[in-house]
Amino acid sequence: MPKQIEWTRRAVLRLGWFGIIAASTLSIDPLVKYLTSKEDQLQSPLVVYNKPLDKNSDWQSAATARVWVKRDSRGAMALVASCTHLGCEVTYHPNRKEWLCPCHGSVYDVEGRPLSGPAPKALQRAAVEIKPDGSLMINTAQQVEMDYRA
């Protein structure tokens, strides 16, 4: 004959504790999913540059994103102005023909190759598409080589 469970106060409270622990355990996964969701801050990797860009221009900032564009005799190119050391925003100084990082003093040459400072590699280049109206569509998610031209 199976033992009859006696619903004493102690047994009920123990069941209550068990329920609380079970509910807490089950809610860990939903909580992590909720707190780590980035659905409400979607960031498009696409940047548009729609100002006129002269042939053989120097680097021009896209202003709305950390993207700079330039055009030479072979075509247009785009550079992502985030330092390859720890990701600070680098700025192009036209008078020095160099990219300077304000955080730890990295210096890059005009093509984005590291000259001095802690930067380990060249600034990232992004793929460019020239639209029929002449504006540029830069895809920062698509990394390209330094001699890439659109």
Add this chain to the structure above:
Amino acid sequence: MKDQNFVNHIRPRFIPDGVLTILYTFCLGGLSFLAFVILGVTGFLLMFHYQPGDSTGFGSILTIASVIPYGSVIRNLHYWAGQLMVVTVNLHMLRVVWTHSYKSPKQLNWLIGVALLILILVLDFTGYLLIGSQESGAAATVAVNILGLIPGMGKGLAQIMFGEPSALSGSTLVVYVWHCVGLPIFALFLQLYHFWRIRRDGGVRPL
């Protein structure tokens, strides 16, 4: 001083036979506090994704309710716990009148309860404004205009309580701060004092 300590008053020193029946209080105060705790936890979670503001409030609510994983569960728990609390707080007050529990020596606790009722209603109202829908914009406009009727200090009071809500959305940073920080902290401490006074005034039921 030892027996005036809050912690020492959470449990009663003795419980007479016969007071444990649920039919005396119907646990309405306890249910209100349970709803308050749920509101605190879910409200804290909602703050991670809610963006107050004229143009962002309503959109972020929609995003929480439809896109964020489990966001709709948390949002609905917060909403319905708020509705439940307004109901249970009013029934609790009705019960206190019914059992004459507002009489001496509990007059002060009755007054604290009235203050808590007003606080809960303001919390409910500010939560309604934070939804940021057009209805909330209309409600905010009405509230600002009513407060503005108070001579002298009305305009300033409306500014302090609501900021400058537009007619299309009641979600402002000012309402957000009151709803998420100012009013809940005030309500929490007033509730703890409310509970402590029960025991001080001779209440012998466990909470």
